[in-house]
Amino acid sequence: MNTTPTPFKSALARCGRFLLFLLRGVLPWYVASHLLLTSGWLAKAASHLGGFMDIWGLPPEAAAAVAAGMGANLYAAAAVAAALGLSWKQLTVMGVMLGVAHSLPVEHAVLVELVGKARAAALTTTRIVVGAIAGWAVSICLG
Amino acid sequence: MGGEHLSWIEWLGAQSLVALGKGLVLCAEIAAVVLPLMILYEVIEARGILKGSWKGAERWLKPLGLGPRAIIPLMAGVWLGLLYGAGIVVATSEREGLDKRQRLSIALMLAMCHAIVEDTAIFAVLGASVIGILLPRVALAVMVGVMLGWWWARTAPGRGS
Numbered sequence: 250m251n252t253t254p255t256p257f258k259s260a261l262a263r264c265g266r267f268l269l270f271l272l273r274g275v276l277p278w279y280v281a282s283h284l285l286l287t288s289g290w291l292a293k294a295a296s297h298l299g300g301f302m303d304i305w306g307l308p309p310e311a312a313a314a315v316a317a318g319m320g321a322n323l324y325a326a327a328a329v330a331a332a333l334g335l336s337w338k339q340l341t342v343m344g345v346m347l348g349v350a351h352s353l354p355v356e357h358a359v360l361v362e363l364v365g366k367a368r369a370a371a372l373t374t375t376r377i378v379v380g381a382i383a384g385w386a387v388s389i390c391l392g
Numbered sequence: 393m394g395g396e397h398l399s400w401i402e403w404l405g406a407q408s409l410v411a412l413g414k415g416l417v418l419c420a421e422i423a424a425v426v427l428p429l430m431i432l433y434e435v436i437e438a439r440g441i442l443k444g445s446w447k448g449a450e451r452w453l454k455p456l457g458l459g460p461r462a463i464i465p466l467m468a469g470v471w472l473g474l475l476y477g478a479g480i481v482v483a484t485s486e487r488e489g490l491d492k493r494q495r496l497s498i499a500l501m502l503a504m505c506h507a508i509v510e511d512t513a514i515f516a517v518l519g520a521s522v523i524g525i526l527l528p529r530v531a532l533a534v535m536v537g538v539m540l541g542w543w544w545a546r547t548a549p550g551r552g553s
Contacts, residue, residue: 256438260431263487267426267479271419275475279418283411284404323514331518341524344515348529349504351511352475359478363485364492364499376503383528391524 274358282321282354291316305342305381306388308333318347319377320354338391346384350376425472426479433464433480437487456534457497457541461488465498473507493548497540505533 285291295316299309307315310333318326326347330340353373360369450460458466465488468480481502485495508526516522 256434257431260434263434263483264427264430264479267430267483268419268423270478270482271422275422276412276415276419279415280408280411283414284407287407287411323511327514327518330515335518337519337521340515340518340520344512344520344525345528348511348515348525349532356474359474359481360499360503362478362482364495368496368499372499372503375500379504379532383532387524387528 270358270362274362275355278354278358282352286317286321286325291320304388305346305384307335307339307342311335311339311343314343315346318343318351322352322355323347326351338388341391342384342388345387346380348380349383350380353377422476422478425476429468430479430483433484455541456501456537457544458494458537459490462490462494462498464488465490466501469498469502469506470508473510474502477502477506493540493544497537497544500540501533501537504536505529 292313295312298312298316302309302311302315305311311330314326314329314333317329326343330343335343353376357369357373360372363369364372447460449463453460453462453466461484464484465477465481468477468484471477472480474481481498485498490498508529512522512525515525
């Protein structure tokens with residue numbers, strides 16, 4: 250009797266593992282992000298960052314968009330940013346910053362799966378630092 | 393006081409349920425996109441259709457410290473993103489037997505630059521510059537990839553793919 254799994258069976262096994270990863274790795278972080286966003290804690294944290302936004306040529310209110318992008322997702326960030334009436338330069342700076350560092354809790358779960366907990370933590374920290382530096386560099390370039 | 397406490401718990405319970413519902417919808421959406429791709433990839437791979445297809449990619453991937461088989465997880469992440477590409481990125485990395493170094497290189501490059509179409513479009517719609525967002529992200533990913541590739545080559549000379 251041939252015990253070698255068929256490609257379809259092996260694909261199904263991988264799919265099962267992926268579903269499990271979604272439920273165990275992604276879902277809890279999504280719930281946490283949602284609660285942070287709706288509770289106003291994210292906005293509260295962002296209010297402390299308002300003073301630093303000048304570094305990237307952004308108004309203090311943009312901190313809420315940055316926090317929403319990093320803590321939740323880019324759609325949340327865009328929704329906040331849309332209401333701020335930012336210039337194309339400011340939006341580009343924010344796009345670069347958040348392009349590198351967004352959906353951090355949920356995407357951290359993917360990185361854990363790929364490289365392990367310790368390295369994933371280092372990578373997520375790197376994303377925040379590099380995102381901030383890249384945003385600053387772009388703001389300088391765009392004047 | 394007690395009422396306030398109760399309402400806070402009620403809020404948490406209600407919002408957790410909402411988040412759980414939305415999260416399950418998101419997981420279903422991701423699964424609907426990713427699972428067919430995973431099955432398709434597995435079947436194509438088993439039939440040997442991809443055999444030798446990545447030969448041309450070898451010279452582009454070598455400076456990044458990556459072997460030709462790393463192209464699939466890398467491209468999946470770049471186009472689909474970390475979350476939607478996760479199934480393919482993680483499964484193909486395992487399937488292709490990519491070592492820890494290659495996985496770290498892929499993870500670092502994807503951390504800098506992933507879901508380039510979707511992420512860029514979100515801000516482009518608001519009025520941001522497409523080139524202004526894309527160029528720094530791609531440049532960053534290539535830069536960190538080349539740096540890591542150089543470092544891997546230095547610390548483990550003669551390492552193959």
